[in-house]
Amino acid sequence: MVKLHEVCRQVRSKNAGPFWVTVDLFFDGPENYARYRDAFGLSADVVAKAFGADPALVKRFAVDYLSVVKISYPRKAPQGGAVERDMHSGQQYVRLLDTELS
Template structure:
């Protein structure tokens, strides 16, 4: 059973403005990219559920030449708001580390 952290060379999240978060998933090679880039666990439905946002608003951008996918989703509250827990969104990727991909 493969977990996302086992098939990636880098996984990071970051602020994409006051209303969006972006996650970059760099796979460890072309084979991993082909096998997992379109896996349902990394689909809009799963990401929406995981981060508590409307799946229709989740954006996915596979970049085959870089063997990575970029996933963007709206913040539940604006950056810097009273309920904000991760101002720079640098820890949001942690929820993805143990995703089961098999």
């Protein structure tokens, strides 16, 4: 089984406003992008389970000319709450690195 970190040159996460997080998947080339961009491991159900989100609210954007998939999901609580542990959501991508794609 191929894992996400094996076919991406970079994976990052960041805020997409105070209520959403975006994960950017930069595939290591157009071949792996074409092979895995629609993989079950990157489906709304799998991503929602990893982040505790509603699958109906997970959004996916494929950027073919860049070999990038962007996945956005709503934060559990707005950015900047009293118990915030990752204010900029810069560490959230780690949950997907070992996701099996095939």
